[in-house]
Amino acid sequence: MGIGLCLFLIFFGVVCWFFFTLEAKPVPRGEYCELACLWEDAPQSALKGQSYHLATPFASIFIPTWHHFYRSNLGKPEIDYWEWRSFPASDSVCPELTALLASKSPNTAVKSILLQLASAPVDPFQEGDFGQQIQNYLLFKDWHQASYHVLGEKSLAGVYQVCFNTSWDTIKQILGQREGKWWQVLNVNPEATVSEVEQAYKLLIRHWHPDLNSSPHSHQMAIMINSAYQDYKSLSPVRSLSPFFSLLYKIYTFFSSLKLSPLLKVRN
Structure with a gap:
């Protein structure tokens, strides 16, 4: 009786020492690590893309092993x-x-x-x-x-x-x-036409208007959309022209910026 008890205590001590000195490493996706726990100790969601070695029933109550596992994975x-809420001593x-x-x-x-x-x-x-x-x-x-x-x-x-x-x-x-640019907020191309910008604005403000959208962020989104639209309207008038007239406007701006040469001034 006494010899059997001593052998059992020695065996138990060796098992505890083995799992206490077991080094826990971060678990790469698709691989496994030696974690001293029972399969039923780990929730189903924790076993996606990884697996655990099956340990003895004593390992699931061996708190230092769990603490070592937690500390080894902090900050990763x-x-x-x-998911650790259901794990022992987390x-x-x-x-x-x-x-x-x-x-x-x-x-x-x-x-x-x-x-x-x-x-x-x-x-x-x-x-x-x-x-x-x-x-x-x-x-x-x-x-x-x-x-x-x-x-x-x-x-x-x-x-x-x-x-x-x-x-x-x-x-x-x-x-x-x-802090997005106006075209990012309105989800349009920076070179979008007036009609494209106005259509995008109307769709967005209709979706995020606080009277029509129950989201807690609808008010903030509506302010951001209105601010982006105001930024667009404050741009140069050339942005509200069609592509053809926009080209004519650039040509006109170019020639109007030219100065008369000194020879022309003398002739005058």
Whole structure:
């Protein structure tokens, strides 16, 4: 009885030591890593594009192994931290991860932007046309401001730095970079005709008018569209001419800018 118990304790200790010293590495897409957990411990969504080695039943309750896995993946691109909520001891890794998991989950568009931050994109709002990009920007800005009010600047800055490998200054630059030209806002070519610009403006303002669109961003979008249209109207009058008359206007401008030669002045 005593010998059997000693052997069991030795075996148990060796198993625990083995999984404690097991090095956890980031999981590349389509590959696998040695993670000490049971298949049923991992949610179905966590197994897309990767696989896990099956471990002993003791491994699923071995907290240091989980902590090592979490810390090894903090700040890596495309890490969906919100899936970790169902993993053991995910709320006791570090204050920054605890704050992120305790905050409100972002929607799909905002989560996609957050998952890109660790790869240092120049512009994380590039999907879709300019209208969709602006809407994604506004959604991200709303999530940022809501998290700011709940966590405060210092805590939220730590979340960005530790979980998304992005500094607070970079976040401020990202939030301040969406200032599109009038043709980008109206989704037309810079050389579009008057009728094309007016048609694009009418379609957009009809879609985003606050009285017709229940989106929380409809008011901001309507202001942006009206401002872009005013920028267009403030351009040179040549922009409101047809291509043929526009050419004539340029020829007239060229000749009217010419000065008489000194010889002509003498003859006069």
